Amino acid sequence: MENFKILVIDDERGFLNALCRNIEAHGVKTVYTESASEALIIAGESKPDLILTDAELQDMDGFALCRVIKENPGTGNIPVIIMSGKDIEEGDIVKGYEKGADDYIIKPFSIKVLLAKINAVIKRYGKDSGKNTVLRKMGIELDPESRTVRLNKKVVALTRKEFDLLNLLLTRSGKVLAVNYILETVWGYDPALYNDPHTIEVHISSLRKKLGANTGKRIKSVIGVGYKLEI
Template structure:
C-alpha cells in the first residue's frame, strides 16, 4: 500500500523521471505533470497528499501555480515543496510567502528530496490524541483535529504554519531559537534556513490577524509566544 500520493511538476523529463523513480522506491504513488496547467488540473482531480513543484515552468510558472493552488479551497491545504535554481533566492522567499512549505535547491540529492517529502508529510499528519486543545484568549488550537479558530471563526493554516503555531503555544512564554524551530517543526537544520523560519512566521502573523502580536520577535535569538498579559 502506497505511503501517499505525490504530484511531481517538472518540465525536464530526466529530472521528472529521476524524482519519480526515487519516490516510487520509497513506496509513494507518483503523478507527473510537465507544465503548470496540467499541474492545476491534476491537483484538483487527484487531490495529492503533496506536490513537488519546479518554479521554472513553461508558460504558467511555478509561483503562479502555487498561488492558484493555495487560492482554491479544494487544494489550499496540499503541502508544496518547491524546486529552485541556486540563484533564485527571491523566488524561493516569494514561494514560501505564497504558501509553499519547503524548497530544495538544484542540483539536489534525490534522497534528500525524499527525506523532505517525508518530513513535510509528518507535519501534515494529526498528532496522537494526547495533547489537549490550547486556548489563549480568542485563539484556539486543536492539535488532534488539526484546526485553528480565531474568535470562534475557523482559519486555514498550512501544515507548517500549524506545527509552528503549536510549537510556540505549547512553550508559551519561552524563547525558541530559529535552530530549535527548524529542528522541531521542519525536522532538520541547514545553513541559510533561518530565513525560512522568518518567512513562515511572517505568514503566520498575517493569518492570526488581531492576535499577530502574540508571536514576539526576540532579536538575535528567535521567537516567543506571549498573550496580552505578558505571560
C-alpha cells in the same frame, strides 16, 4: 512513506517519467503532469500529501504555482518542494520561500536525498507523526488532524501558516519563541539563508485579528527576541 501520494510537475517528459518511476520504486504513489494549470486541478481533486514542482514550467512558473496552491484554502495545507537547476541564485531561493515553498532541491539530485527531503517535510506537517491530540487552551480548540480551529466553539478560518503558527504558540504557550526558531519550525527556513522577521509579523497580525481582541492580545511581542502566547 508507503501510504503517501505525491503530485510531481515537470515539463520535461523524460525526466518526469523517470523521476516518478524512481519515487514509486520506493513505495510512494505518484500522480504527475507537465502542466501547472492541470496540477492545480489535480491538487484540488486528489489532495496529495506533497507537491514536487519544477521552478520553470511552460504555462506558469513554479513560484507562481506555489503561491496559488498556498493561497487556495483547499490546497493551502499541502507542502511544496521546488526543483530547480544548479545555476539558481540565492534570490530565487528566497523568492520561493516567500511564495510558501517548504523546501528546495537542486538538479541533478539523488533519489535518496529527494526522499529524505520529502520525508522531513511531511514529518514537519505531522502527517506521519501520530501527534493528533486536540489542543484546548483559553477557549481555543485546535485539531491537528482535521486542521481546524475553534474559539469558544466557533470555527476560525486560518491559512495553513496561521494554523501552524498558532499550533506552535499553543504547544509552547508561556515560553518566548525566537524569530529564527519560528521561521525554521513553521516555515522550514534555514535561518542562515532567510531570517526576515517581517514574515512572522504579517502572520501574527492576521492571527491576532482572527482570534479577536481578548484572545489575540495574548500573543505578545518580545522586542528583539520573538513572540510568546501568554497563558
